[in-house]
Amino acid sequence: MSSFFAMGGYAAYVWPAYGVAAAVLIGVWIASVRGLRARESEIEAVEAERPRRERR
């Protein structure tokens, strides 16, 4: 088990590589979802204020 984490002595290179990839890819996914949620609530707020007669 500890030999798995040691990665043949290259742990200092292998694990940061996987860590950076995970951080970036998960981060972009989360940022994208949060951006979508923010746009959705902004749209709701603006459409709620619109005069009702404009409903097509």
Place this chain on the structure above:
Amino acid sequence: MHRYANPARFQRLSRAVFPWSAGLTVLFLGLGLWFALFDSPPDYQQGETVRIMYIHVPAAWMALFSYTCVAVASAVLLVWKHPLAELAARAMAPVGASFTAVCLITGSLWGEPMWGTWWVWDARLTSVLVLFFLYLGYIALANAFDDPTRGGRAAAILALVGVVNVPIIKFSVDWWNTLHQPASVMRLGGPSIDPSMLRPLLLMALGFTFYFFTVTLIRIRAEILARRLRALQFAQGAAEPSGIRQVSA
């Protein structure tokens, strides 16, 4: 293609496709990581550092693929003025830039123990760094204008000018003497890499591809809403000329 120019139709389609795309992302990344970390051998020369390849190479493939997609969307925008093309290109650029960054960083982490250096200005590394700057330039230019359609068009031109870098990156290891090794997968005569290593490589590549597709769907939906919001705010600003309404960019 123009059927999906209707944003409402696109939203419905993307909502239907999204769970499958997300599920396939998790499936292929899970399988890929299993084989990459557990069920594949160390390299006879590079030892366990070869496992960095299972992140680095798929990220590089995605960096090139994403840029090509941005360029194609840009061409569609400029030639056919397809309304969703600009939004798609804007959505994909940051994801492509992220893959490029992951490729560069994991490449450095692989290069230090194997080559003895974090960086070298050879043709492959330099042209991928240029790709990264092209992505950043695209994003900056697209957001630099008050009118987003002008920004989208300007950025589209940049994307098309920069697309020549994609074959340069691909063939850099053939055209120049590079420290970076030549191709072992996408080459005439087929892959020279062992199947036990090709399997995690292709699984991770599939996982990254579905990831790209899934995140792009999320981002395009956000871009559609942002554009609609801007139009609504503009219309409200025009309808209430006496009001002190700020139109946010």
